[in-house]
Amino acid sequence: MMKTGNKLQTPCDSVRQKDFKPMSPTLRQHRKGLSWKDLGLTALFSTIIAALLTYVFQDESFWVYLIISQGIGLSICTLCRYSLALFNPQTSWGIVAVVATASIFGGMLGGTVGAWLSGIEMPIFLSKKIYTLRVLIMSLLFGSVIAYYFFSRERLSEIRGLLQEERIQRLTSEKHAVQSQLKMLQAQIEPHFLFNTLSNILSLLDSDAARGKTMLRDLTRYLRASLAESRSQWSTLGSEMELVGAYLNIFKIRMDERLQVHIEMDEALKEIPFSPMLIQPLVENAVIHGLDATIEGGTIHIRAEQENGLLRITVADTGQGIASVPSPGLGLANIRERLQALYGGRGRLIITENQPRGVKAVIEVPYATAP
Amino acid sequence: MPPPLKAVLADDEKSLCVHLKNLLQQAWPELQICAEARNGVEALEMIEKHHPDIAFLDIKMPGMSGMEVARRAADMCRIVFITAYDQFAVQAFENEAVDYLLKPVEPERLARTIQRLKERFEKRDLDPAPIQAVLKSLQGRLAAAAPPPYLKWIKVPDRQSLRLIAVEEICCFQAQDKYTVVQTEREEFLIRKPIKELVDELDPQTFWQIHRSTIVNAAWIDKISTSLTGSYVLTLKRRPGTFTVSRGYRDRFKSM
Structure with missing residues (x-):
């Protein structure tokens, strides 16, 4: 006869209380506010976009593009974060909709502020189609990067959730096995x-x-x-x-x-x-x-x-x-x-x-x- | 000299009844055992027929429990309960000083019970109040043995037989034309009972109606999320697909 009596307790001990929390129905919550990681990534992407545009158009200095690009990036990123937290979309399409809207407004706002900071006169900036086009391109580029970023994060957390769920299921079934073993003993x-x-x-x-x-x-x-x-x-x-x-x-x-x-x-x-x-x-x-x-x-x-x-x-x-x-x-x-x-x-x-x-x-x- | 006391014995297990009879005859030869009953219904009949002075009643008997027999016969004769193991009942007997015997019946213990019974009959101390008190204190437990108020099993036709599905196994009910689809983790069945009737027969603590045509088992809910339009969307454990909570059934989720 196999002796597994001492096994009775171990799986139970390994199932800690916190492992069971996600078993109760949960609501997905988007985080509010910017992290240093967000800021760093935004600055990096803005710089890359600025460099790209300077190289493609060759009409303004890199610094002008950089300032405008940073402005656009920062405002889109901030707007995305806060509007995601506010509207709390649960589906992929919901996230796309929020990010797209945030990109349009963030782009306009950040572009204007950036232009003002880099010394371009406002009336000229607002009236010239050429600037509007640039801002639009920057917003689009940035918006897609952000959308991709949130998308993959979403996917990642979903995968993590699945893994976690599997782990919980395994632990739960182990726990149940031990419990039923005990119940069996009592029942006889x-x-x-x-x-x-x-x-x-x-x-x-x-x-x-x-x-x-x-x-x-x-x-x-x-x-x-x-x-x-x-x-x-x-x-x-x-x-x-x-x-x-x-x-x-x-x-x-x-x-x-x-x-x-x-x-x-x-x-x-x-x-x-x-x-x-x-x-x-x-x-x-x-x-x-x-x-x-x-x-x-x-x-x-x-x-x-x-x-x-x-x-x-x-x-x-x-x-x-x-x-x-x-x-x-x-x-x-x-x-x-x-x-x-x-x-x-x-x-x-x-x-x-x-x-x-x-x-x-x-x-x-x-x-x-x-x- | 008073006429001999009469007794009825009731135990569904024959050898136990015989054993008790032997012990009684040895320890109390004057006692006249007029009948042995094998179940509660028979015990009550014998009591009504023979008008014994004492009834020895096993608590767990088919047909009618010893408790139920006592409830109906407490005014007619003195009751002595017999039980193999029933902590609650024994506690109640002790509290009210009601006579009882534990199985296996031991001669010394039986002798003490007999002594007490004799004293009671001499003093004519035959008040049924303690028995009534015991029955009252155990009432909650006796009621617990009654059939549950909500459905515990759903009968579903499956090939030639009627399957019994325990409600805990069911993750949801969904209306489909005139039928209701009963879904378990791996199977689904069609029953004729409409959702409207099921709602009243299922335990509302576990079974939540979320739509005119849908009832879900709360124990199976994995995740509740809100959609862009603000309605609640449920995902069930180990089942594909989502369930949307319709406007009329939202309140339960709002407080969560």
């Missing part, structure tokens, strides 16, 4: 079951000692198997069925003629690796919530079969049905989580109404001779 030593069984054994020792001994043997088998198995990741289908058999033997004595049991399994399936304590909770539900709750009792039918690459375990009862039992009490979510953790999308639990009455639970997992 259900005190009501234990004390009732013990008092049955005690009473049988007086009236029918042989039966009492058999029951004691079944209880021991059940406890030993469940305690050992809950600590190992893999068991075999055969030993799982044996565990279920011991459990049902106990109930057969307790419920007397109110319980009929049918177990069908092909010998060849006995050695198939199977996760421990997946079938047992279904059997427990069928017996306790389905059959023992009714006066007349009924039949539980358990079948394991292999078909088209699937291993299918069916637990059907003719009890009162679970529609009236609150589902969280049945431990089905726990089974589902463990199937998800073990088999991903290829393991599933299907609950249907049994005909003519009761519940039918089916576990389907890929059929494999080794885990």
